[in-house]
Amino acid sequence: MFFLCYFILTLEYYIWGEKMKKQLLLLLALGAISQGAFGKEFIGKGNGYGGPLKVLVSTDNDKIINVELLSHKETSPVVKRAFPILKERILEAQSPIIDSVSGATYTSLGVKRAVAAGLKSAGKDYGRINMNTKAPEKPIAYLEPVNTDLVIVGGGPAGLAAAISAKENGVKNVILIEKLDILSGNGKFDMNFFDMINSEAQKKNGTNDTIEAFVKDKSNKMDTPERTLAQAKGAFVLDKWLRGMGIQLNHNYGLRNHMAEKDAYAGEEIQDGLEKRAKELGVDIRTSTKGLDLIINNGVITGVKVQNKNNFYDINGKAVVLATGGFSHNKELLAKYAPGAEKVETSNQMGATGDFLPIFEKHDLKVDNLDVLSVFAFIMVPSRDLTGGGDGFMLVNQKGERFTSEEITGKTSMEKANAILNQPGEYAYYIYDQNLYDSSYRLQKHTKLGLHIKAGTLEELAKKIDVPYETLKATREDFNSAIRGEKKDKFREVPFKREFKTEGPFYAAKVQSAIHMTKGGVVANENTEVLFENGKVAKGLYAAGEVTSSSAAYSASVVFGRLAGENAAKFILK
Helix, strand or coil, rough: CCCHHHHCCCCCCCCHHHHHHHHHHHHHHHEEEEEEECCCCEEEEECCCCCCEEEEEEEEEEEEEEEEEEEECCHHHHHHHHHHHHHHHHHCCCCCCCCCCCCCCCHHHHHHHHHHHHHHHCCCCCCCCCCCCCCCCCCEEEEEEEEEEEEEEEECCCHHHHHHHHHHCCCCCEEEEEEECCCCCCCHHHEEEEECCCCCHHHHHCCCCHHHHHHHHCCCCCHHHHHHHEEEEEEEEHHHHHHHCCCCCCCEEECCCEECCCCCHHHHHHHHHHHHHHHHCCEEECCEEEEEEEEEEEEEEEEEEEEEEEEEEEEEEEEEEEEECCCCHHHHHHHCCCCCCCCEEECCCCCCCCCCCCHHHHEEEEECCCCCEEEEEECCCCCCEEECCCCEEEEECCCCCCCCCCCCCCCHHHHHHHHHHHHHHCEEEEEEEEEHHHHHHHHHHHCCCCEEEEEHHHHHHHHHCCCHHHHHHHHHHHHHHHCCCCCCCCCCCCCCCCCCCCCEHHHHHHHHEEEEECCEEEEEECCCCCEEEECEEEEEEEHHHHHHHCCHHHHHHHHHHHHHHHHHHHHHHC
């Protein structure tokens, strides 16, 4: 075909003369590329975490020169971090037989299989690629120590905030290590950034929120009054700090809840911005690097022993910030500290394994509240995405019957988790109507992504989820009767205020409950200084985020991460 086009265009060139020259040369170049005159291109398909994906593999003389991701259904915060690493590894190895990106295991598998499929059409067969496919293992090596000013362990929101803050406060050399291949922990998935006050979005809404009001609302038994006050003060200036690096949370709802925009999650905006700022400031970021132990000299914490694949070395510094997260992904530790919780799924990322808990015990560092968990009422099965959109839904089992309250307060969260696990298949259906759909961006997003099931009528929905229609219909009638006050709701003390609609469309999501965070951890004071069992300060050691014992969550990780970097800087520079 290419040569036929070449003949015709050449003939027209001679007939029409110079005015055809530029067009002819352009078309010939395009034709040559499409035919692989300057290399060959192969399309390969695979399946990632979200579904089918497609890649374009470009070769030149049997050398892989480029890999392009043509289409996918992967989560944006994961794929945009993982794919560049996968591409780099494939080009370096000249093969899809590479290590997967930790924190993006299924995405990695899909990309590797797609590249292998593309190359197979080029005559190269790499065999069956599975979850255990990885690069050849390198021998163990013990490397020379590395010296710096500050070592930060953990590349989530707290660790990144600490690195940025330390740099802004005059620390020249900062090394941040992260055991996974990608940064930003679970924060990059979060829709809501709550507990921030004095924000531009609040002011735009006419909300005058104060430090005093925050302290009054947030005082609790887990946090000292001093830490709650420190959080309040940090929350008061947080929006200004984030906006200073281009991070804008412009949608405020429910007093202190924030999203990037009404239709854009906060987590992706925040974590993209923190990563960008840390790199701009020259933070030495070392991924695939796990902290193994603390280095202590004359009672002062001065570094961390680390492992990067099979390379072991020490990072010596003048102070250390721990931001290693919780342990909701470690069933052994859950069984030890919160028996029964190990049966419940987690919505947290795979790095939340509590690696430093044995280290705290080894060095007599104080830990507390390890049995306290934050349980999120609903995650989707099997994707594990947080879902739900407030009041106005029915929770039913495979029989189409309600079996527990739809309330999602903390007091009932573990009860709900166990109640769902006791149902046929160990799941339930979260069923809602158009009213709730219209009021919740999260539900709208999940439906558009094809993660929720939509039907025009309740009967059609029942058929799609294989639930008896007559039973489901009767369940809805009982549900609405309780709301109208015609009968007592046998599962709820206070019924919902809004009836479940009788006209479609209707929606359903298969759900379980999940441990979203562990709330216990190492004890740090209001200055983020870690304490020994005897209550004394561990000099040179700071902690922030989920690794600490705290009632707070995402926004507090950034608040105390920033404070940890600032106080570590003062310690280092004094």
